[in-house]
Amino acid sequence: MIRFESVSFRYPDADRPVLQDVHLDVPEGELCLVVGRTGSGKSTLLRAVNGLVPHFSGGVLSGRVVVAGRDTRTHAPRDLADVVGLVGQDPAGMFVTDVVEDELAYGMESLGLPADVMRRRVEEVLDLLGLADLRHRPLATLSGGQRQRVAIGAVLTTHPRVLVLDEPTSALDPPAAEEVLATLTRLVHDLGITVLLAEHRLERVIHYADQVVYLPGDGAPMESGTAAQIMATCPVAPPVVRLGRLAGWSPPPLSVRDARRLAGPLRDRLARLAPPDPGPAAAQPGEPLASVRDLVVAYGDVVALRGVSLDLRAGEIVALMGRNGAGKSTLLAALVGLARPRAGRVTVGGTDPAALRPRQLIRRAGLVPQEPADLLYADSVAAECAQTDRDAQVPPGTCQRLLARLAPDIPPEAHPRDLSEGQRLALALAIVLATRPPLVLLDEPTRGLDYPAKDRLVRVLRDLAAQGHGVLLATHDVELAAEVADRTVVLADGEVVADGPTARVVVGSLGFAPQVTKILAPLPWLTVSQVAAALSAAEVP
Template sequence: MSGWSDAAYGMGEAVLELDRVSVRYPEASAPTLREVDLSIEEGELVLVVGRTGSGKSTLLGTLNGHVPHFTGGLLTGRVRVLGRDTATHRPRDLADIVGVVGQDPVAGFVTDTVEEELAYGMEQLALPPTTMRKRVEETLDLLGIADLRAAPLRDLSGGQQQRVAIGSVLTTQPRILVLDEPTSALDPTGAEEVLATLTRLVHDLGVTIVIAEHRLERVIQYADRVVEVVDGRVRSGSPAEIMRDATVAPPVVELGRYAAWSPLPVSIRDARRAAAPLRARLGGLGAPLLTSASRGSSTVDTLQGVHSSLTSASRSSLTVPTPGIRATGLRVDHGRVRAVRGVDLAVPAGRVTALMGRNGAGKSSLLWALHGTGTRSAGRVAVTDGSDPATLKPVARRARVGLVPQTASDLIYLDSVGAECDQADAESAKPTGTCRALLDDLAPGIPADRHPRDLSEGQKLALVLAIQLTAGPDVVLLDEPTRGLDYPAKTRLAGIVRGLAGHGHTVLISTHDVEFVADAADEVVVMAEGEVVAHGPTPDVVAASAAFAPQVAKVLAPAPLLTVAQVRQALAEAGDVG
């Protein structure tokens, strides 16, 4: 994009400065941020990393005054944005220089259509109509959403909504962009396009970009600097320096740590160059058997008696699965848009099945139709006992099919985490504490008296997932369940869904998270333009795909390995520990 105004400061000058900044929220037992000193220069792309709930979103919120002006709480220290002190400049006073894209794009929409949303920020800045029109057109092309110009925002997929949210900020041409999980709802190709756009803004126009992201495998190779937040304290350095012992790390870094590569690679290219000796060792082992048991740590009894753990022997015995839910001739129309086109699909019980495809492929529409509460234009759905979820009353449906939607907060309505858990136990006739135990396994340490709206997006998702799993449904449908989850939380989630499958449940997960699929899924269904275009075992479907292949597969090809855990297991079983 062209037209960014000249900055009134020199190259290399700090545009964001935090001086001994601490943030404490009302009734919190400890500060969320502690004595943070941080200086970010013009034209830097800074990646903020850390565990879920570590304080990343609060740190980002301080950069435009959202914290504490909107969130409440006490901020001590000083935050300066291009010389403006956030103590005296509220977010509206910084809107001309700082653009912010939050975790939940829908929450930030104020208009009805894509074009109107892209223009709204410029209207608030009173830009001339000709300028507004030019920038809207540039942004539509930049993000590849020109065909959605007149589309209602409510009809877009989650990934399309996220692109619009980013675009609505880009049209105001800020000097600083702050993005919280900007690729979380995007398919791999869409994420690459958005990140390429952001990188171009940094290198061609000197825009400063600060990104908090859990899917580090997508972003870290573009970062100039990494800021890690651990229990409210921060440290910063080069990506390789911070990743050497960071609390969270992408698979390519985990592989580099395991193989003791130096310097530590953070990109596929650098890891591929370092991996030649490891590929040679693996090449001499023969093709290892990729079973569910080799996907990571063993599944613990996370469901506290609701579901049992699964041994590798019982998992490997499930060779001829019984369909847990079947769709026949399923069609979904949203107005003039045919989202699902006559799909015939049998999802097996006792397996974890991933549903993948680009944004707008029809994945969410299919999940809601299978659940029985979404739109169906034609076709039929049947669970194992032959019943159609659409014909069941809510209580009966909850025991048959559970669905966790993309926007988890849609299913949260009480005023505390404890109340939500107690209600879930009561509605499902489970022992008190069942839901809470599930929540602690997914996201430990959330206070029972915390209001759900004060949780991070990852914590909200964990709460809703725990509520749904409390009922022990025969079929579990998850729509983008890893949004907002850090790597340890995703590992725990993978263990839980494998445990559900091992207990005979049907698990279908719509996701763009290829690393989670590699760890958790037995098989993959790929959709395109409302149709199923591929269905098979996970290694067969993802390993050869440029878009869907996980990092380890790209680094170690042609070895048929998808995760670091599989590499460890293959070498250990061969007695190769050198």
């Protein structure tokens, strides 16, 4: 169904190809997972399937990409629209209407389908993706995860033979991600649809894949095979695989179920060791940096927050979790004065953030939004960093050094729009951190980040907390929360339903427990690094 024949591709003005001699064959009715580090060419490979690369991107493509018998060199994206459905990293950038139901129908209207067919398919997709309650909602009022489900649904209504998805679960809470992936699996198994997807959160999807393609980047040749074959040595691996390698399980398991069957001896060994250290910051938070009391925020008739109260303190890293639409982004917006309270109050540094000018506010709190491109305006990475240094009145090179810690391989001359989603996020984070605000707010900070990049982010956040900054990160990434958060707050329908030490909150949760916790339950271990440290300490005489 999809065939790459010795495909190489170089973007305009790039000094080296992003894809090098790619050979790939994806049969009909197969789910193929593309993995690799941030910036390794995953999105480029996906966009080559429907001809956006090179017809829209420009650049030099050699070799052939053939989809359902159509050569993309001679078929533009419009000629492949009835065969290939593409959902990109930025769902909102694909929307052409204002309301959920209209967006689901738009693609079918473009293909000229009869009205009765369109109505039936819209209803099917609304039920399939849990969107029925949102059918009349304006797209602008949806959360990031809700927008992502709408974007997937808008493609599904056209009944493509090939479905291409770039980070389809990056903005979804764990239950919603499971629903979307279960839906994709049904499409593959029951309808014979071919699915090609790129994903960084491998813990969610690796066990569904029929074939895995690993792109090392830097011109190295791609690798392909079964999930077990690739995960045996791949440097980009989910916690279940890394735990299997640590324990010496060969081949490493791909799912929690398989890992639990092997984990008996490891659980027995860990039960005799001291439990993991919750960390000093959890027990000794500093002075309050922000306070929220009885906060109510509404968008018209939709109430996003209902009586929320919490304090954020210096030296503390807090994870804000909850299903899509629970109010996480709204709470972050209220902390920087972008969402005005209907009732209650918000103070940051003792002042209402809405009463502060931007230059005053950034000295108290800095927000990295879900769409990092909102902070990027210059025509090169170097220009963005230089302007940030001037605006923040910090020594030249400060922003660039922060960026090098987060994403060391971004060329200074690159245009921000040419960066991958993860690279843009790293740049936006460096811009905010350069101003050194006491309170750092991050909205889905791991979208587009591979595991090594997440490890670098964790080190940066820990350094900030050690220096007395407070960090609040709204995230669906349970592995990140387990690794870095001292405290976890869970929102549901705009209300706080849990607030406490991360270990206590996530260990008792079915939906937000990390993989290691599920594998080693009832023991209180959260991460592979905790297990590795305990085993290493036990071996020291």
